[in-house]
Amino acid sequence: MQHIIDRFISYVTVDTESDPNSDTTPSTAKQWDLANKLVDELKAIGLDDVTIDENAYIMATLPSNVAHDVPVIGFVSHFDTTPDFTGANIKPQIIENYDGGDIILNADQNIVLSPGYFKDLLQYKGQTLITTDGTTLLGADDKAGITEIVTAMEYLIKHPEIKHGKIRIGFTPDEEIGRGAHKFDVAKFGADWAYTMDGSQIGELEYENFNAAGAKITIKGKSVHPGYAKGKMINSMLIANKFISSLPKEEVPEHTSGYEGFFHVTGITGSIEESVVQLIIRDHDSKKFAKRKKLIKKITDKLNRKFEKQFGGDIITAEVKDQYYNMKEKVEPVFHIIDIAEQAMKDLDIKPLIKPIRGGTDGCQLSYMGLPCPNIFAGGHNFHGKYEYVPVESMKKATDVIVRIAELTALPK
Numbered sequence: 001m002q003h004i005i006d007r008f009i010s011y012v013t014v015d016t017e018s019d020p021n022s023d024t025t026p027s028t029a030k031q032w033d034l035a036n037k038l039v040d041e042l043k044a045i046g047l048d049d050v051t052i053d054e055n056a057y058i059m060a061t062l063p064s065n066v067a068h069d070v071p072v073i074g075f076v077s078h079f080d081t082t083p084d085f086t087g088a089n090i091k092p093q094i095i096e097n098y099d100g101g102d103i104i105l106n107a108d109q110n111i112v113l114s115p116g117y118f119k120d121l122l123q124y125k126g127q128t129l130i131t132t133d134g135t136t137l138l139g140a141d142d143k144a145g146i147t148e149i150v151t152a153m154e155y156l157i158k159h160p161e162i163k164h165g166k167i168r169i170g171f172t173p174d175e176e177i178g179r180g181a182h183k184f185d186v187a188k189f190g191a192d193w194a195y196t197m198d199g200s201q202i203g204e205l206e207y208e209n210f211n212a213a214g215a216k217i218t219i220k221g222k223s224v225h226p227g228y229a230k231g232k233m234i235n236s237m238l239i240a241n242k243f244i245s246s247l248p249k250e251e252v253p254e255h256t257s258g259y260e261g262f263f264h265v266t267g268i269t270g271s272i273e274e275s276v277v278q279l280i281i282r283d284h285d286s287k288k289f290a291k292r293k294k295l296i297k298k299i300t301d302k303l304n305r306k307f308e309k310q311f312g313g314d315i316i317t318a319e320v321k322d323q324y325y326n327m328k329e330k331v332e333p334v335f336h337i338i339d340i341a342e343q344a345m346k347d348l349d350i351k352p353l354i355k356p357i358r359g360g361t362d363g364c365q366l367s368y369m370g371l372p373c374p375n376i377f378a379g380g381h382n383f384h385g386k387y388e389y390v391p392v393e394s395m396k397k398a399t400d401v402i403v404r405i406a407e408l409t410a411l412p413k
């Protein structure tokens with residue numbers, strides 16, 4: 001356990017915040033600091049073919065130690081942290097034998113991690129928690145995943161009596177800004193399938209995510225002196241408002257859960273002359289997803305028709321762009337990859353929590369690039385903020401799951 005703690009802390013104390021406003025890969029130069037350190041470490045523990053490319057994508061191999069043919073499997077994590085909250089000067093705190101009470105993260109600023117608000121804490125009573133000092137995020141997303149993969153590989157190298165096939169590992173930059181998979185060389189990785197170790201609570205196993213699209217609605221207006229505006233002015237902001245109120249009111253993130261999809265207005269800018277409404281569309285079901293996109297077009301057409309006489313011609317344009325798709329479609333034909341992960345958890349007395357992701361992962365992009373890639377828990381909670389924490393026992397269990405998946409995959413048929 002101390003080994004896992006030390007390794008995890010050596011990663012989270014390196015600042016690797018990514019930046020959506022940068023066009024380079026990695027998006028921030030500081031991500032190289034941890035990337036280079038990881039390369040050295042992977043070589044030191046004895047992995048083969050340790051490579052890092054010009055975009056800081058790291059790959060390495062643990063060779064098979066069995067004579068029969070075994071599928072090549074992979075494990076993937078990202079080493080950047082979200083730009084939503086600062087990841088500089090992280091000072092992790094270690095709470096041993098957690099008593100189930102409030103954890104004072106920062107006495108000066110009165111920042112408390114309380115099970116009264118974060119009920120999940122209570123399931124870790126008696127365990128060792130790693131928290132922040134209340135001023136930064138922790139970076140368990142996803143340095144817990146990296147810790148688990150490296151530790152599992154090291155364990156397999158030290159325990160050659162555990163039989164496994166060829167294993168590939170991949171660490172990526174820029175997942176948090178949606179680009180973790182963009183420059184991932186799936187052919188070079190060469191695995192039959194892989195798992196991202198990037199979920200939250202112990203037991204999580206995810207292979208369904210949203211279908212996602214973004215829409216940009218542009219409304220053209222006409223500015224005229226308000227004193228002489230009758231029949232002449234088009235106030236694009238008021239039409240933008242009509243557009244938004246034509247969307248189904250209950251189908252928004254704050255009123256939906258599970259498999260319920262939504263429309264989510266993410267931004268409005270407006271003047272009389274022009275208004276722009278940005279929104280995202282999400283649904284697990286591909287038919288409902290298509291229907292949602294159609295509704296955007298329907299509302300646009302309807303409002304254009306309504307104002308056509310008055311203003312002549314279309315004043316609203318809707319650009320809808322697909323962003324990513326549900327990986328379920330790519331995972332279902334190879335469902336044994338879920339069965340193996342589920343079996344591995346059951347063998348280790350972990351209750352599998354299989355549920356749809358209300359978002360996307362690197363794995364869903366990788367799945368559409370030809371590498372089926374479900375997501376497994378990495379153990380952390382409250383990602384992207386100062387209340388982020390991870391139980392060390394969960395990281396240990398995730399490490400065991402990796403080892404067990406390697407073992408199960410190599411069992412002779």
Ligand SMILES: [Zn+2]
Nearest residue numbers: 141142175198
């Ligand atoms: Zn993550």
